[in-house]
Amino acid sequence: MAKSATETPLMQQHNSIKAKYPDAILLFRVGDFYETFGQDAVIASQVLGITLTKRNNGNAASAELAGFPHHAMDTYLHKLVKAGYRVAICDQLEDPKATKGIVKRGVTELVTPGVATSDKLLEHNSNNFLAALHFADHITGIAFLDISTGEFFVAEGDKEYTDKLLQSLQPAEVIFQRNKQKFFKENYGVSFFTYSLDEWIFADVYANEILLKHFGTHSLKGFGTDGLTAGIIAAGAILHYLKDTEHPNLQHITSLQRITKEEHLWMDRFTIRNLELVGPNENSCLYKILNNTVSPMGARLMKRWLLMPLKDINKINERLQTVAYFIKDVTLKNEITKSIKQAGDVERLAAKVPLKKINPREVLQVAKGLQQTKIIKAFCEASNNEYLKRLGNSLNPCDYILQKIITEINENPPAAANKGGLIATGIHAELDELRAIASGGKNYLLELQQKEAQATGISSLKISFNNVFGYYLEVTNLHKNKVPETWIRKQTLASAERYITPELKVYEEKIVGAEDKIFEIETQLFQALLHELQDFIAPMQVNAHVMAIIDCLTCFANNALQYQYHQPTLHDGFELSLKESRHPVIERNIPVGEVYITNDILLDNAQQQLIILTGPNMSGKSAILRQTALITLMAHMGSFVPATSAKIPLTDKIFTRVGASDNIAGGESTFMVEMNETASIINNLTDRSLILLDEIGRGTSTYDGISIAWSIAEYIHQSIHAPKTLFATHYHELNELENKFERIKNYHITNKEIGNKIIFLRKLAPGGSTHSFGIHVARMAGMPPALIERANEILLQLERKNEGEVTPEKGVAATADISNKVKALTMPKMQLNIFDAHSITFEEIRTILATVDINRLTPVEALLKLQEIKEKVN
Numbered sequence: 001m002a003k004s005a006t007e008t009p010l011m012q013q014h015n016s017i018k019a020k021y022p023d024a025i026l027l028f029r030v031g032d033f034y035e036t037f038g039q040d041a042v043i044a045s046q047v048l049g050i051t052l053t054k055r056n057n058g059n060a061a062s063a064e065l066a067g068f069p070h071h072a073m074d075t076y077l078h079k080l081v082k083a084g085y086r087v088a089i090c091d092q093l094e095d096p097k098a099t100k101g102i103v104k105r106g107v108t109e110l111v112t113p114g115v116a117t118s119d120k121l122l123e124h125n126s127n128n129f130l131a132a133l134h135f136a137d138h139i140t141g142i143a144f145l146d147i148s149t150g151e152f153f154v155a156e157g158d159k160e161y162t163d164k165l166l167q168s169l170q171p172a173e174v175i176f177q178r179n180k181q182k183f184f185k186e187n188y189g190v191s192f193f194t195y196s197l198d199e200w201i202f203a204d205v206y207a208n209e210i211l212l213k214h215f216g217t218h219s220l221k222g223f224g225t226d227g228l229t230a231g232i233i234a235a236g237a238i239l240h241y242l243k244d245t246e247h248p249n250l251q252h253i254t255s256l257q258r259i260t261k262e263e264h265l266w267m268d269r270f271t272i273r274n275l276e277l278v279g280p281n282e283n284s285c286l287y288k289i290l291n292n293t294v295s296p297m298g299a300r301l302m303k304r305w306l307l308m309p310l311k312d313i314n315k316i317n318e319r320l321q322t323v324a325y326f327i328k329d330v331t332l333k334n335e336i337t338k339s340i341k342q343a344g345d346v347e348r349l350a351a352k353v354p355l356k357k358i359n360p361r362e363v364l365q366v367a368k369g370l371q372q373t374k375i376i377k378a379f380c381e382a383s384n385n386e387y388l389k390r391l392g393n394s395l396n397p398c399d400y401i402l403q404k405i406i407t408e409i410n411e412n413p414p415a416a417a418n419k420g421g422l423i424a425t426g427i428h429a430e431l432d433e434l435r436a437i438a439s440g441g442k443n444y445l446l447e448l449q450q451k452e453a454q455a456t457g458i459s460s461l462k463i464s465f466n467n468v469f470g471y472y473l474e475v476t477n478l479h480k481n482k483v484p485e486t487w488i489r490k491q492t493l494a495s496a497e498r499y500i501t502p503e504l505k506v507y508e509e510k511i512v513g514a515e516d517k518i519f520e521i522e523t524q525l526f527q528a529l530l531h532e533l534q535d536f537i538a539p540m541q542v543n544a545h546v547m548a549i550i551d552c553l554t555c556f557a558n559n560a561l562q563y564q565y566h567q568p569t570l571h572d573g574f575e576l577s578l579k580e581s582r583h584p585v586i587e588r589n590i591p592v593g594e595v596y597i598t599n600d601i602l603l604d605n606a607q608q609q610l611i612i613l614t615g616p617n618m619s620g621k622s623a624i625l626r627q628t629a630l631i632t633l634m635a636h637m638g639s640f641v642p643a644t645s646a647k648i649p650l651t652d653k654i655f656t657r658v659g660a661s662d663n664i665a666g667g668e669s670t671f672m673v674e675m676n677e678t679a680s681i682i683n684n685l686t687d688r689s690l691i692l693l694d695e696i697g698r699g700t701s702t703y704d705g706i707s708i709a710w711s712i713a714e715y716i717h718q719s720i721h722a723p724k725t726l727f728a729t730h731y732h733e734l735n736e737l738e739n740k741f742e743r744i745k746n747y748h749i750t751n752k753e754i755g756n757k758i759i760f761l762r763k764l765a766p767g768g769s770t771h772s773f774g775i776h777v778a779r780m781a782g783m784p785p786a787l788i789e790r791a792n793e794i795l796l797q798l799e800r801k802n803e804g805e806v807t808p809e810k811g812v813a814a815t816a817d818i819s820n821k822v823k824a825l826t827m828p829k830m831q832l833n834i835f836d837a838h839s840i841t842f843e844e845i846r847t848i849l850a851t852v853d854i855n856r857l858t859p860v861e862a863l864l865k866l867q868e869i870k871e872k873v874n
């Protein structure tokens with residue numbers, strides 16, 4: 001009979017733990033290693049590049065095995081999580097030396113992309129949010145938590161709003177109800193790492209209970225989250241998930257902040273993408289250009305300011321005035337910047353305290369941060385700027401804990417708490433004594449030897465050590481009668497006797513156990529300090545936030561000084577007027593030797609509401625559109641702007657649409673995307689909206705495109721909201737709109753034609769332009785001359801026969817017209833060659849070259865030959 005398969009006890013233990021975490025990779029601590037088994041091992045070996053072997057598993061089938069040393073955890077863990085895996089860390093819960101049989105083990109942390117606390121997994125200038133969504137009947141609740149900083153946000157809204165929040169805050173992981181997986185994919189895309197939870201977790205009563213328990217309050221009213229039922233359920237799901245992932249210590253999550261739609265200038269996901277605010281190319285996005293903050297918390301806040309600009313004029317002006325204040329008082333700005341730079345990542349350090357991830361060096365950094373807080377506070381409070389004074393007032397250097405850390409922690413502590421040497425001298429008498437024993441053992445013995453020699457008069461007295469009875473005093477036979485009665489004889493030799501004394505034994509015990517004891521006392525003292533530090537988390541978080549604000553404002557001041565940005569004037573009228581404005585990103589990437597050409601731009605609701613902007617390809621139409629939006633956005637962040645003067649109307653929405661943008665990954669046709677995106681503008685515009693349409697309509701046939709573009713422009717103009725709009729297009733036919741609609745004006749970007757070359761002047765000027773110069777651009781792009789020549793030939797034929805103007809009303813006739821013209825096109829004059837019709841043929845060159853003997857050719861003759869060929873080419 002076959003033997004029944006019995007697994008080894010270790011594998012049985014592994015399997016029972018693994019059963020609780022089926023969708024995570026289980027890192028199973030065995031001695032000094034973390035091991036993975038079975039399918040986990042296969043994945044780990046692939047992702048981590050570690051060897052896959054087999055492990056004997058009793059009588060059961062052997063299991064795949066892959067492991068790494070425990071000290072390499074940080075390196076490997078982050079690779080697994082970055083690759084999108086959930087990782088359960090299973091540790092030994094008791095000392096293996098003190099245990100008989102199998103060691104007790106359990107999962108101590110479940111790491112997922114959204115619940116990461118290790119520095120390796122975090123980017124210092126980005127938040128690492130976990131988001132939860134709750135899809136209720138008519139509304140969606142959404143919550144974000146960054147466990148590494150303690151920031152916890154909640155909001156509610158429709159699909160579009162919650163999608164926009166997801167796009168802006170870019171959570172590392174999104175959780176939602178189990179039955180909504182398909183719905184999420186269809187409505188929010190596939191780019192997020194997601195995890196779904198049981199339905200019952202998304203219940204009002206449960207969410208309230210878990211949140212109230214966490215905050216220790218009787219109601220959530222204090223957080224201003226009244227009425228946010230769906231949002232609260234999402235927030236509750238987040239806390240539940242943290243519990244599920246073994247994160248019980250969350251004292252750094254001290255509040256829940258509400259994100260209100262009304263507070264922020266609205267930009268949908270297309271606008272955020274089209275304006276390249278935070279990507280896709282990290283080096284050429286607006287964030288990269290603006291973010292010259294000096295602290296990680298400043299860098300993180302700057303990203304949020306960028307994606308959630310303000311709408312409240314008073315708050316914006318408060319920021320602008322403070323930036324102006326810093327520009328005037330450069331010394332103050334520099335001093336404060338210096339202090340913020342030295343403060344470290346106060347926010348993440350504070351979060352590490354309850355998470356029990358803070359090391360002695362970081363605790364000392366906390367103190368340094370508090371010292372800098374004190375300096376910044378003094379500077380702010382002494383300033384004449386109301387906002388700075390208020391910010392300064394809310395800074396709290398937490399003197400008590402600052403002093404305690406500085407007194408108790410060594411000046412140069414080790415990075416790891418278990419290495420010893422982290423507590424300063426003079427804090428704990430026993431610790432000092434133990435250290436003296438451990439390090440100065442020999443001196444102590446020498447002193448004791450001298451003391452006893454003097455007391456007994458035995459000048460040759462010696463203290464030595466052996467393994468049998470440890471430290472002893474050795475007395476030669478000559479002096480043995482001088483030995484005091486209290487000494488205990490342990491050994492008699494031929495010429496000497498050996499004794500021990502109670503003092504020597506006490507000392508011996510001390511020295512042997514000193515190291516262990518030192519570690520124990522140091523750990524105790526360090527833990528006690530961390531315990532006290534816990535009470536200061538809330539003020540430290542406030543300090544971090546205030547420093548982040550000041551960091552952003554000094555950064556704006558520095559940008560203004562360095563890049564000649566000026567203070568914009570925000571007003572509640574409707575006129576947008578920019579003088580000598582520039583594109584903040586393009587101007588910084590412009591090739592050496594070139595300058596960015598500035599432009600004046602004017603839009604208002606009364607006379608110049610909609611600009612039809614034409615101009616050659618590459619002339620700078622998109623640049624004009626984008627700089628108008630970026631300057632408006634920067635002003636709403638409280639930043640100075642790249643223009644010599646900027647009158648900016650309070651704006652509630654910025655919409656940007658680019659024609660025929662690709663969304664192949666999303667599986668939609670480009671034109672469908674274009675139309676979808678534009679429809680969402682048409683349905684959401686307000687009188688305070690700024691709309692940028694870049695070649696809308698180009699994703700379909702010319703006459704379809706013109707008709708759609710025309711009717712969009714017409715619709716926007718006729719809308720009672722009369723939103724300000726810039727419409728860049730290659731359809732010159734749209735210039736006709738100016739004649740028909742009062743507030744539509746034509747502008748073009750100037751250029752100069754010299755011979756068959758075109759020079760971009762890049763100046764905006766009234767009036768439309770007549771043609772696109774697309775063929776010039778094709779030439780610039782390196783198309784073969786014959787192809788360019790042929791394109792010019794076709795253009796000429798199409799244009800020559802073009803009688804009358806094309807308007808959408810004439811669309812059908814015009815389509816027929818162009819079809820006829822295409823039919824009537826003449827054939828090319830000759831076979832296309834790499835050399836075009838007017839230039840030298842390959843054969844001719846071959847003939848010339850055949851007469852050349854390179855070995856005899858002088859340099860001058862070579863030049864003359866070259867000239868001969870050149871003349872033929874021209």
Ligand SMILES: Nc1ncnc2c1ncn2[C@@H]1O[C@H](COP(=O)(O)OP(=O)(O)OP(=O)(O)O)[C@@H](O)[C@H]1O
Nearest residue numbers: 586595596597598616617618619620621622623762
């Ligand atoms: N005002 C300016 N000063 C200097 N360089 C500029 C300016 N505006 C644009 N450019 C340069 O010209 C390039 C093309 O500009 P842009 O993309 O705005 O042209 P466009 O007219 O929208 O072209 P297309 O019609 O082909 O989309 C930019 O990438 C930038 O390098």
